[in-house]
Every structure is written in C-alpha cells, then in structure tokens.
Amino acid sequence: MNIQAKKKVFSGVQPTGSLHLGNYIGALSVWVKEQDNFDGIYCVVDLHALTIPEAIEPKVFHEKNWETVAMYLACGIDPNKSTIFIQSQVREHTELAWILTCMTPMGWLERMTQFKSKSGKQETVGTGLFTYPVLQAADILLYDTEVVPVGEDQKQHIEITRDIAQRFNQMFGEVFVLPEAMIPKAGARIMGLDDPESKMSKSSAVKNAKHAIGVVDEPKKIIKAIKAAKTDSASEVSFEGEMSPGVKNLLTIHHVMTGWDEAQQRAHFEGKGYGFFKSEIADAVVERLSPIREEYTRLLDDRAHLQAIARMGAEKAGAQAEAKVKAVKDALKINF
Numbered sequence: 001m002n003i004q005a006k007k008k009v010f011s012g013v014q015p016t017g018s019l020h021l022g023n024y025i026g027a028l029s030v031w032v033k034e035q036d037n038f039d040g041i042y043c044v045v046d047l048h049a050l051t052i053p054e055a056i057e058p059k060v061f062h063e064k065n066w067e068t069v070a071m072y073l074a075c076g077i078d079p080n081k082s083t084i085f086i087q088s089q090v091r092e093h094t095e096l097a098w099i100l101t102c103m104t105p106m107g108w109l110e111r112m113t114q115f116k117s118k119s120g121k122q123e124t125v126g127t128g129l130f131t132y133p134v135l136q137a138a139d140i141l142l143y144d145t146e147v148v149p150v151g152e153d154q155k156q157h158i159e160i161t162r163d164i165a166q167r168f169n170q171m172f173g174e175v176f177v178l179p180e181a182m183i184p185k186a187g188a189r190i191m192g193l194d195d196p197e198s199k200m201s202k203s204s205a206v207k208n209a210k211h212a213i214g215v216v217d218e219p220k221k222i223i224k225a226i227k228a229a230k231t232d233s234a235s236e237v238s239f240e241g242e243m244s245p246g247v248k249n250l251l252t253i254h255h256v257m258t259g260w261d262e263a264q265q266r267a268h269f270e271g272k273g274y275g276f277f278k279s280e281i282a283d284a285v286v287e288r289l290s291p292i293r294e295e296y297t298r299l300l301d302d303r304a305h306l307q308a309i310a311r312m313g314a315e316k317a318g319a320q321a322e323a324k325v326k327a328v329k330d331a332l333k334i335n336f
Contacts, residue, residue, distance in 0.1 A: 009034065009182070010145040012043035012087065015064035016055065017202030019071055021213040021285070022190035024292075025256045028215075030149045030184055032076035040082035041143050041317060044310075047087050047094065047135060051128040069306045071215065074296035085267045085313030087139070092321035096138040097131075099328060103168055104134050108160055114153075118269065137161040143322045144177040151189050153199065155181050172331040175324075196245035219286045225329040226250075226282035226290040237269040237277050249283050257284040 011027060013019065027119040031042055051055065065086055070104050072084050087093055109115065112133055126133075140161050142150055158181040165176035190200045194210045204211045210228050217225075227336055232244035239262075243251075253266055260268070269277055279289070299306060 003155045006037065006039040007146040008040045008041065008144055009038040009147045009149065010140050010143055010179075011049075011149050012045035012139065013068055013071075014049045015044050015061065015068040017044050018067070018201055018214045018216075020202065020206065020214055021199035021253065021289075023202075024075065024215045024289075025190050025253070026151050026184065027149065028072070028075040028077075029256065030182075031082070032150070034076060035076075035081050038147060040077070041108070041145070042072055042077055042082055043083050043139065043258075044072075044084075044086045044318075045136075045139065048132055051126060051132050052156070053126065061293045066303065066306050067300065069310055070296050070299040073299055073306075073309065074292045075215070079309050079313065082314045083316050084309055085317050086310050089310065090318045090321050092142060092318070092325045093135065093138055096142055096274040096321075096325055096328060097135040099332070100138055100164055100168070101131055101134045103171070104131075104137075104164055108163060109133060112160065113156060133157055133160050134164065137164045140179050141165055141176045142324050143317070144318060144320075144324070145179045146177060148179050149182045149184070151199075152183055153189065155183065168328075168331075175327050175331050191245065191249040193225055193249075194251045196230055213285065213289075216296050218293075219290065222289065223279075223282040226278050226285065229278065231274055234274075236271055236273050239266045239270055247277075250278070254284055255287045256279045257281075306307050 009031075011031060013023060013027060031040060034040070046061070046065055049061065069084060069086070073079070077084060104224045109130055115130055115133075136157055137160065141164075142160075148161075150158060158179060162178045165178055169176055192198050192204055192211045193213070194208055198204070200201075200212045210225060213222050213225050228333075229246060229250060231246040231250070236242075237247065251269075254265065255258065255262075268280070326335065
C-alpha cells in the first residue's frame with residue numbers, strides 16, 4: 001500500500017521581545033493544528049534578529065532563544081512529529097543564503113515593503129536588513145518546503161522566495177521546490193488592542209502595555225488589556241451594518257479562542273453591552289492561554305530538556321540542509 005508523503009512546511013519566529021496573541025493565533029496555533037497533516041520544520045530564527053544589531057543584548061538574546069524553544073513546546077509543537085531547532089545551529093542556512101544573494105537582483109529587494117517600513121525607523125541601516133529576505137528564502141528552500149504558513153502581509157516574502165528559486169532553477173537546473181503560502185482564513189492578522197487598524201507587533205507592545213496580550217501573561221493582565229481595548233462610541237454589540245475595526249478584531253480573537261462561528265457569536269453577543277462582551281472574550285483568552293503559561297514556566301526550569309530537543313532538531317534539519325547545499329554546489333560545479 002502506498003502511503004502519500006506529508007507535505008513539508010517551514011516557519012519560524014525571531015527570539016526577540018515577548019510572543020503575543022497575534023504570534024500565537026497567526027503562527028503557533030496554526031502549526032499545532034496542522035502538525036498531523038504536514039512534515040513540520042519550526043525554527044527559532046535567531047540570525048534574522050541580527051538585522052538590527054543595536055537591539056541585541058547578548059545575554060538576553062541567548063536566553064530568548066531558549067524561551068522561544070520552550071514556547072514552541074508549551075503551545076503544543078510535538079518534537080516527535082515536528083522538527084524544532086535554532087537556526088544558527090545549522091550552518092547551511094548562511095551558506096545557501098550567500099549563494100542565493102549572488103543570484104538575487106537588487107531591484108527585487110528594493111521592492112520589499114517590510115524593508116521600507118523597518119529601515120525608515122532606523123538611524124543607520126545594515127546590509128542584513130536589506131538582504132534578509134534572501135536568508136528567509138534559504139531557510140525555506142533548504143528543506144524542499146512546499147507550504148509556508150504566513151499572514152497576508154508576509155505573502156510578498158513567499159513570492160520573492162519563489163522568484164529566487166525559479167531564477168536558480170532556470171540558470172542551473174531544477175534544484176529547488178517552489179513553496180506555496182498558506183494563509184489562515186481567520187486570525188491571520190490580529191490587530192493591536194489600542195489601535196485596531198495596525199497589526200499587533202512586538203515593538204509596539206514594548207512601547208505600550210495596552211497594545212498586546214502576551215502569550216504567557218498573567219490572567220489579571222489579560223483581563224485588564226481586553227477591558228481597555230478600543231471599540232467604538234456605541235454602548236452595545238451590533239452585527240448590523242459596518243462593524244468597527246476594534247469590535248471586529250475582538251470577535252476574531254474570540255472566534256480563534258473558542259471556535260465559535262458568526263452565528264454563535266451573534267446569538268450570544270447581539271445587543272449586549274461592551275462590558276459583557278469584553279469580559280466573555282477575556283475569559284476565553286485566559287482559558288486558552290493559562291495551560292500554555294503553566295507548561296512554559298515548567299519547561300524553562302528544565303534547560304537540559306530544551307537543549308536536547310534543539311540538538312535533536314538541529315541534527316535532523318542539518319542532514320536535510322547538507323544534502324540540499326550539496327545539490328546546489330553540484331549544480332554550480334563548485335564541489336571539489
């Protein structure tokens with residue numbers, strides 16, 4: 001009997017700041033939900049965090065890597081089903097990134113909207129911030145990735161990855177698989193609680209405690225953040241007409257936390273005051289995140305276990321990455 005191989009999926013999170021509800025809903029919860037359906041490779045992308053070196057404090061940065069591994073596990077990523085590792089522990093990521101950088105026209109990188117956004121906030125801009133989409137492409141292409149779960153705002157990165165892969169394949173032969181973006185139908189873009197027209201982000205969360213909910217925040221802090229969330233000038237929930245961004249954002253959060261569809265939400269919230277509305281959403285978030293916080297805290301006290309998981313993952317990922325880089329070098333005739 002032929003058993004169809006699972007499609008390969010790759011994704012990662014930078015070990016900077018604290019992971020928030022948007023990271024969980026848009027990324028981690030999706031990975032967990034789909035890990036029985038895909039061959040998942042989930043990386044702590046520490047090399048990407050170096051693109052803004054001014055923000056790096058080495059000791060803190062080191063700990064954040066292990067905190068992110070712990071978060072992956074606490075959220076439900078099973079290392080027996082998926083591969084978990086730290087990017088810098090597999091040297092082929094940087095080796096392939098350099099080869100692909102040489103293949104990538106500058107014009108492609110100049111069009112990247114995230115570079116324009118991030119570079120505008122820096123006094124000086126490092127080369128890494130400009131070329132990091134190529135490192136991201138290397139991350140994905142190393143593992144013959146077929147599916148990459150991303151938010152709508154990240155779709156451009158998958159497009160340039162495909163362009164880079166196609167350019168190499170056309171020039172040197174079919175070496176790379178072309179990945180597809182997988183965008184969740186709901187929750188792919190969670191907005192800030194203080195500004196529901198801007199995406200929830202780590203940097204904004206540092207500046208404003210009311211902006212986001214941390215995945216491992218205490219219940220009191222979660223409840224306070226939800227109660228302070230921006231809605232509109234009305235006094236009760238209405239599903240008729242154009243819904244305000246703030247109310248829509250809270251309903252999206254509630255949908256992902258509970259699985260309720262619009263009909264269930266309408267029956268429960270229509271005509272209810274915002275006090276009741278926010279209280280119900282806060283309870284749902286607390287119920288979903290509390291077990292994660294407890295497991296995360298437990299895992300942080302077992303560094304040896306985290307190191308063993310990352311080492312096992314790096315060995316597994318490294319074997320695949322080494323084979324792909326060999327294929328690339330063979331195509332270029334630079335293997336001696």
